[in-house]
Amino acid sequence: EIVLTQSPGTLSLSPGERATLSCRASQSVSNNFLAWYQQNPGQAPRLLIYGASSRATGVPERFSGSGSGTDFTLTITRLEPEDFAVYYCQQYGTSRDYTFGQGTKLEIK
């Protein structure tokens, strides 16, 4: 099983700032099949990024994904109030064992 470790656990920033979230895999993610999701309290997760760097339909351009192999990053430029949420990475490249990271909470400073 691939273990995904997200850092930091909590990130405190102000609107307008830049956020950088990390996701590290215990082994290489096949085909860079790495996704990022945003979740607000009481809601289902929302797909932001798939294939490590492709934005899902309707996702603002301020969200971008990068990385390959074992190290991946979600960057949010110029934070908006609605961006403060919990973010999860997930790998879906290995034998249908689609593990999630433990999440990063992005909170208003």
Add this chain to the structure above:
Amino acid sequence: QVQLVQSGAEVEKPGASVKVSCKASGYTFTSYYMNWVRQAPGQGLEWLGIIDPSGGGTSYAQKLQGRVTMTRDTSTSTVYVELTRLRSEDTAVYFCARQGLAADYWGQGTLVTVSS
């Protein structure tokens, strides 16, 4: 538009079983695999497994092997997850999520509470 509508909340006793449904609409049901994911109160997301609605093939998370079963009914475009021998740690919101480019569409979630 793609919609995944799940069944309502359930309360079960330890040792019992629960079956949650997810009815799909707005796309060709047999063309996309379906995930099941759960989230315990205040915790992160846990992937439970995946089913191919076309052939019925499944793959389950190792942690739940032997207790989880995923099935589908192509006549109603519905997938199901059943969890047996329930424990208090199974208390969670259970989500279905279509596997497109990744998990691109999600159901609204079903709260399963295990309590004596």
